[in-house]
Amino acid sequence: MHVREMISTHPHVQGNTADQLIRFIEEAYSCAQTCTSCADACLAEDMVAELRQCIRLNLDCADICAATGAMASRRTGSNVEVLRAAIQACAEACRRCGDECQSHAEKHEHCRICAESCKRCAEVCQAALEEVR
Amino acid sequence: MHVREMISTHPHVQGNTADQLIRFIEEAYSCAQTCTSCADACLAEDMVAELRQCIRLNLDCADICAATGAMASRRTGSNVEVLRAAIQACAEACRRCGDECQSHAEKHEHCRICAESCKRCAEVCQAALEEVR
């Protein structure tokens, strides 16, 4: 990912890179991929019937992470309230999905990795919310 | 769109179709397409430099509408808090984008149509939020 390089060359940014938002973008794209992978790995497990809720939360989390990551990548004009609301939804999705994946972490390594990714993304959502006002 | 048919055949739904949520799904997918089109039509206008904020809001609105429409399409398990937060972000995006498009509605027919689409979607977001608890 080359998020910092891209943001720092935006004509309106001029040094105000918003470092927590940059970290958020990186984690959001990464978490979107991880949750997409985890949903798919859960689907392949013998005990898929017990992983339905996990797959549901993974797919929702992937959707909101991808959308919010793209929104946070934009610096032209301003859309602060919308971006804040999206990051809040993303944080909630990451917390719920992280908790669910954590509960399967001992049985499924993909859930363990995904739980960590979701928790990192939820944390950086909070940091970004303090920065983006 | 065949949203109602699909939702009503989901094994967990059994008559509890959540009609406002179904309307939301239809408007969200439609608004995602309309905002994608409006961003592109604004980009082609001679006065594109004055439509930068409109394009930004259109792209953000398209992203959150598409993500939330997909999330609202899922009925397996439960993810109410996340869905509510996403719909709130979607409502905010539609209000902001609708207001911006409305301000260009007399000059640009695509902005007029898009403003209407955003306002419809914002309204049905509110109705869905009262239903999804």
Next chain:
Amino acid sequence: MHVREMISTHPHVQGNTADQLIRFIEEAYSCAQTCTSCADACLAEDMVAELRQCIRLNLDCADICAATGAMASRRTGSNVEVLRAAIQACAEACRRCGDECQSHAEKHEHCRICAESCKRCAEVCQAALEEVR
């Protein structure tokens, strides 16, 4: 969906609306929603373990339909070769997913509806490919 209204007000279109491409956009957004719903309904079925391949094809089909529907919505500048390649991928996804869903159509009404949606979208992909050159 207000695809025709939006496309016909684009400053570069001027009557050259490309009717098959408009039909494609409508079917692509609709099929993205239907496949998202079908994946989720399959996940909730008792026999989910036998529907893994169907869920996989549904999710892939939803992704490519959503992306190609957005790409086909753009009329600023030109990107014909890319659009054609994306529509070809979309057609292939719709054919494969439609066939898989058809094989479950007697047991699952959501698969029957989804099979029809995929077949309509695959057909209009072909019609759009003849128009977009």
Next chain:
Amino acid sequence: MHVREMISTHPHVQGNTADQLIRFIEEAYSCAQTCTSCADACLAEDMVAELRQCIRLNLDCADICAATGAMASRRTGSNVEVLRAAIQACAEACRRCGDECQSHAEKHEHCRICAESCKRCAEVCQAALEEVR
């Protein structure tokens, strides 16, 4: 990104990680972000009117990269022909967008970085196509 970790823990993969496909997933998500950023940075430039084609290609490239990155992340069941067609569309999008961005690289640093990202992704598309059969 934790693509390799996630793919290698998928129950069906068992060592057959498909290394070029893993590289493709990483580059596709990264290129989706870079193209989203480049479209937005171009929109903010004084000479936006001369960057319309670049913005168009950036947005299309972001859409197909994101969709194909998600599709390539799935290993449950099989969908080879669809994945190949999507990677071919992605490669074409990256080549076209990379060439357009390259032509603005001396004037705009974001276009220079984006051109490199697109070229890397186009190359790894070819490598993945030789692996995925």
